[in-house]
Amino acid sequence: MRRYFTFLWQCLRMSFVGDWRYYAWMSVLTVFALLGLHAWCRQLVGGLATTGMTDQVSWGVYIANFTYLVGLAAAAAMLVIPVYIYRNMHLHDVVIFGELLAVAVIIMCLLFVTVDLGRPDRSLHLIQRFNFPGSMLTWDVIALNGYLLLNLHICGYLIYCAYCERKPSRAFYVPFVFIAIVWAVSIHTVTAFLYVGLGGRPFWNSAIIAPRFLASAFAAGPAFIILTLQIVRRYTSYRVGDEALLTLRRIVQVAALINLFLLGCELFTEFYSDSAHTASSRYLYLGLHGRNALVPWIWTAIAFNTVATLLLVLPSSRGLKVLNVACVLAIVGIWIEKGMGLIVPAFIPTPLGEIVEYVPTINEVLVSLGIWAFGLLLYTVFVRMSVPVLSGELTYRRLYGPSRQDNNRSQAETAA
Amino acid sequence: MNGPNDRQDEPQAAAPGSPGMTRRGFIRKSAVAAAGAAAVAAALSPLRNISPDHIPTLEQLLQKHYKEMTPEEMKAVLERISREVEKRYAVRPQVADIKPMTGVEFVYALNISRCIGCRRCVHACVKENNQSRSPEIQYIRVLKMEKGSIDVETSDHHYDPPTVPEHESYYMPVQCHQCANPPCVKVCPVEATWQEPDGITVIDYDWCIGCRYCEAACPYWARRFNFAEPGLTAEELNPNMAYLSNRPRAVGVMEKCTYCLHRTRVGRMPACVEACPTGSRKFGNVLDPKSEIAYILRHKRVFVLKQEVGTLPRFFYYFDERGSRYHEPLDPAVSGGDA
Amino acid sequence: MAGLLLADPWQEAVPIPPKTDVPVWATDTTPVRHPTLKPETVIAGMTFRCSECHDLFPSPPETDRALTQHRHIVLDHGINARCFNCHNRQDRNAFADDRGDPIPFDQPPVLCAKCHGPVYRDWTHDVHGRTDGYWNDSLGSRRRLKCVECHDPHAPAFQAMRPARGPNTLRMGDQTHHPAGTEKTKNPLLIYRQTPSGRDVTHERPE
Numbered sequence: 001m002r003r004y005f006t007f008l009w010q011c012l013r014m015s016f017v018g019d020w021r022y023y024a025w026m027s028v029l030t031v032f033a034l035l036g037l038h039a040w041c042r043q044l045v046g047g048l049a050t051t052g053m054t055d056q057v058s059w060g061v062y063i064a065n066f067t068y069l070v071g072l073a074a075a076a077a078m079l080v081i082p083v084y085i086y087r088n089m090h091l092h093d094v095v096i097f098g099e100l101l102a103v104a105v106i107i108m109c110l111l112f113v114t115v116d117l118g119r120p121d122r123s124l125h126l127i128q129r130f131n132f133p134g135s136m137l138t139w140d141v142i143a144l145n146g147y148l149l150l151n152l153h154i155c156g157y158l159i160y161c162a163y164c165e166r167k168p169s170r171a172f173y174v175p176f177v178f179i180a181i182v183w184a185v186s187i188h189t190v191t192a193f194l195y196v197g198l199g200g201r202p203f204w205n206s207a208i209i210a211p212r213f214l215a216s217a218f219a220a221g222p223a224f225i226i227l228t229l230q231i232v233r234r235y236t237s238y239r240v241g242d243e244a245l246l247t248l249r250r251i252v253q254v255a256a257l258i259n260l261f262l263l264g265c266e267l268f269t270e271f272y273s274d275s276a277h278t279a280s281s282r283y284l285y286l287g288l289h290g291r292n293a294l295v296p297w298i299w300t301a302i303a304f305n306t307v308a309t310l311l312l313v314l315p316s317s318r319g320l321k322v323l324n325v326a327c328v329l330a331i332v333g334i335w336i337e338k339g340m341g342l343i344v345p346a347f348i349p350t351p352l353g354e355i356v357e358y359v360p361t362i363n364e365v366l367v368s369l370g371i372w373a374f375g376l377l378l379y380t381v382f383v384r385m386s387v388p389v390l391s392g393e394l395t396y397r398r399l400y401g402p403s404r405q406d407n408n409r410s411q412a413e414t415a416a
Numbered sequence: 417m418n419g420p421n422d423r424q425d426e427p428q429a430a431a432p433g434s435p436g437m438t439r440r441g442f443i444r445k446s447a448v449a450a451a452g453a454a455a456v457a458a459a460l461s462p463l464r465n466i467s468p469d470h471i472p473t474l475e476q477l478l479q480k481h482y483k484e485m486t487p488e489e490m491k492a493v494l495e496r497i498s499r500e501v502e503k504r505y506a507v508r509p510q511v512a513d514i515k516p517m518t519g520v521e522f523v524y525a526l527n528i529s530r531c532i533g534c535r536r537c538v539h540a541c542v543k544e545n546n547q548s549r550s551p552e553i554q555y556i557r558v559l560k561m562e563k564g565s566i567d568v569e570t571s572d573h574h575y576d577p578p579t580v581p582e583h584e585s586y587y588m589p590v591q592c593h594q595c596a597n598p599p600c601v602k603v604c605p606v607e608a609t610w611q612e613p614d615g616i617t618v619i620d621y622d623w624c625i626g627c628r629y630c631e632a633a634c635p636y637w638a639r640r641f642n643f644a645e646p647g648l649t650a651e652e653l654n655p656n657m658a659y660l661s662n663r664p665r666a667v668g669v670m671e672k673c674t675y676c677l678h679r680t681r682v683g684r685m686p687a688c689v690e691a692c693p694t695g696s697r698k699f700g701n702v703l704d705p706k707s708e709i710a711y712i713l714r715h716k717r718v719f720v721l722k723q724e725v726g727t728l729p730r731f732f733y734y735f736d737e738r739g740s741r742y743h744e745p746l747d748p749a750v751s752g753g754d755a
Numbered sequence: 756m757a758g759l760l761l762a763d764p765w766q767e768a769v770p771i772p773p774k775t776d777v778p779v780w781a782t783d784t785t786p787v788r789h790p791t792l793k794p795e796t797v798i799a800g801m802t803f804r805c806s807e808c809h810d811l812f813p814s815p816p817e818t819d820r821a822l823t824q825h826r827h828i829v830l831d832h833g834i835n836a837r838c839f840n841c842h843n844r845q846d847r848n849a850f851a852d853d854r855g856d857p858i859p860f861d862q863p864p865v866l867c868a869k870c871h872g873p874v875y876r877d878w879t880h881d882v883h884g885r886t887d888g889y890w891n892d893s894l895g896s897r898r899r900l901k902c903v904e905c906h907d908p909h910a911p912a913f914q915a916m917r918p919a920r921g922p923n924t925l926r927m928g929d930q931t932h933h934p935a936g937t938e939k940t941k942n943p944l945l946i947y948r949q950t951p952s953g954r955d956v957t958h959e960r961p962e
Contacts, residue, residue, distance in 0.1 A: 118667070121472050135605045534917075552924055699890060
């Protein structure tokens with residue numbers, strides 16, 4: 001038990017130790033996180049009128065980021081599939097970073113939902129009267145929190161075992177890993193079903209939304225991990241093989257191709273049929289009645305995604321420079337497409353045909369940046385904590401000497 | 417932050433087992449910690465402007481859901497609401513919890529032949545239901561529709577001609593339809609909105625967490641959210657209130673048309689029906705075969721909006737005669753027949 | 756950092772539109788007309804019962820000549836252009852039914868029912884025109900408005916009125932009606948008014 005507390009304490013200490021680049025990065029993130037906190041307090045005082053949301057467009061940047069991040073969280077655990085199902089050992093050592101990313105990102109998702117609530121002081125009402133299984137939001141609450149706990153357990157267990165220099169017992173984590181695979185797919189499907197189930201919003205009421213979510217998530221998530229693994233490789237002594245990066249590249253490549261294909265399906269369905277239900281798509285891609293604020297954004301996103309997919313298909317993306325460009329393009333393109341390209345257009349025009357455009361306020365942007373900064377801060381701390389432990393530099397024995405259990409074990413071994 | 421510059425001359429990864437830190441180290445660390453704490457405190461500083469009304473009292477935090485409250489608890493809650501309203505507006509209200517009548521199901525009908533789009537219903541509703549005036553919340557939205565189209569995308573909400581009705585248009589006011597298969601009730605995660613036995617979909621304003629999922633789900637754009645603290649003055653306050661309908665709401669909760677249940681559950685008409693100068697709005701108990709609403713559903717060409725969404729609204733539109741189109745030029749009668 | 760946060764330099768005011776008062780007439784529920792329902796008229800400031808003059812002066816059989824008195828009355832009742840369709844030729848204090856028998860002056864609905872049968876039938880069921888009061892008669896009284904409380908009997912078309920102002924909700928942006936642009940109309944009735952280039956000429960009515 002004492003070991004566990006020392007483990008936590010050491011991890012906390014490790015997160016304050018690093019070189020000047022680490023401090024600079026953490027300071028920038030802390031600044032943004034505090035700005036976000038400040039902006040959120042302003043929102044608590046003034047109500048959600050400090051955001052750009054209105055009765056006409058009642059979900060905006062917060063839910064957009066939430067949707068994107070749920071995808072990122074789901075995909076982070078998709079590293080697990082190659083290793084545990086296909087026994088692709090290239091990724092074996094880096095799976096943990098995916099799981100850690102999932103933890104940080106899920107916390108970001110929960111924060112985004114909290115800042116979007118009109119009455120966060122009443123969050124406990126969710127426990128007191130839970131409209132399950134009727135409301136998809138309740139499914140989402142269960143899914144997200146369950147996923148967080150799953151990943152916390154898996155990561156925590158594996159890292160703690162490394163800290164204790166104990167081989168992790170398969171029974172304690174392998175079943176959870178398999179559950180996490182299924183759960184990862186389900187969190188994003190459930191989030192998609194939040195939107196799909198609304199018959200009054202024809203832009204969302206389409207079966208293709210859930211597959212598109214998954215495809216774009218599996219493109220953006222591993223892309224993000226490709227970038228973070230290169231940072232881990234550069235700034236720590238942890239060994240990250242090129243094969244791991246190339247396997248991830250393959251995942252992103254296939255997912256990006258599927259994403260583009262599904263985009264094509266959507267475009268055809270909307271514009272060929274040209275029914276009145278396509279008003280929102282028309283607003284998004286072409287502008288409606290002279291209002292076209294989102295048109296440049298979506299076409300930029302499509303351009304980014306197309307270029308990223310093309311780059312990924314070319315063999316030159318085996319080289320890290322091109323790969324990184326493709327990943328950044330994919331991440332940004334999918335962020336625009338899932339956020340502004342999915343959430344906001346469903347509200348324009350309103351179900352009664354009114355067009356009110358949405359522009360996020362500075363306050364809203366600051367809160368969002370603050371949550372992103374906080375999440376990145378968490379992830380950096382997690383990586384900072386786990387790399388020394390996993391590589392064997394930071395273990396209980398090194399710090400405190402062999403524990404009683406270690407002595408017992410070695411005595412048992414010599415006696416045997 | 418004086419953190420980054422300080423660390424450079426300290427050994428990396430200070431071994432935790434080593435004997436305690438130096439005095440310099442301690443001062444430096446506590447300076448950093450203090451700076452951090454100051455920054456966090458400054459980040460939280462806008463909260464000093466929070467008005468005491470916004471901070472929920474223990475009583476409010478422990479308040480149960482409407483359906484779980486005993487009559488004594490409800491009485492205490494109504495007392496609290498009365499006290500709060502009186503403190504804020506210096507007007508003593510009558511806040512009641514009016515239960516639905518048995519054997520009653522409210523249905524609404526609107527004659528789009530007769531509606532001239534004057535918007536008196538909109539403002540009568542606002543006056544009756546204690547909505548925020550700034551920012552403005554109106555439950556009823558009157559759509560000016562183009563002749564030939566029932567697609568709301570061709571509608572204009574912001575018409576402002578010198579007189580109504582206008583040429584080549586007809587008017588369709590839309591408010592909450594109290595649907596029999598309500599998507600808003602289905603999606604609320606905390607069951608803050610539900611349908612009562614008399615057909616009215618209600619909201620418990622003290623239970624709603626403000627997630628706005630119901631607002632996204634409604635196909636008729638009938639629900640409203642309090643993005644800011646409602647701006648209402650004492651002169652505008654309607655003191656005749658009910659727990660589930662028109663008592664003043666707080667920031668961050670949903671609201672919508674409740675068919676004026678504080679009036680209709682005691683037998684009166686909703687405010688919009690009373691205000692309509694052309695008598696286009698009809699309301700009543702559909703289970704009573706002698707009511708005018710039952711007559712309309714029997715004899716008039718009724719239809720509902722967006723039927724394909726499957727919400728089964730309790731709000732019907734119908735048209736009978738030429739009605740409000742009398743201002744348009746008629747083709748003169750052609751002689752023939754017996755003349 | 757703390758100083759920057761406390762100083763709050765990027766205060767953004769929430770653009771809550773100022774409250775515009777709603778005029779009293781927009782929520783006034785009194786009926787648009789206030790007829791006296793008495794067979795009286797006011798000439799030169801003095802009130803006379805109809806019979807006071809009309810018993811003295813016999814009327815010609817038909818009224819297809821300009822009126823010398825009551826010239827303020829504008830008759831715009833569709834094809835009902837004959838005064839004696841409604842007014843009782845023998846007794847001006849009453850109206851005339853199908854056979855010329857008097858209908859009391861304070862019962863205009865019975866008169867209107869002569870021609871407007873379906874509307875009258877609806878009116879008796881409280882479906883035409885407004886009914887004030889309670890929907891539940893056991894809890895309160897109801898009052899059905901009489902025809903002439905909304906309709907001027909000589910020019911019965913319901914008068915056009917000024918609309919109350921439209922919505923002015925939070926951050927609704929510029930809602931002046933945007934032209935259709937290059938989009939074709941979705942209104943099936945108006946497609947025949949589009950020029951070949953797709954321009955919607957609906958609002959350019961040829962006069």
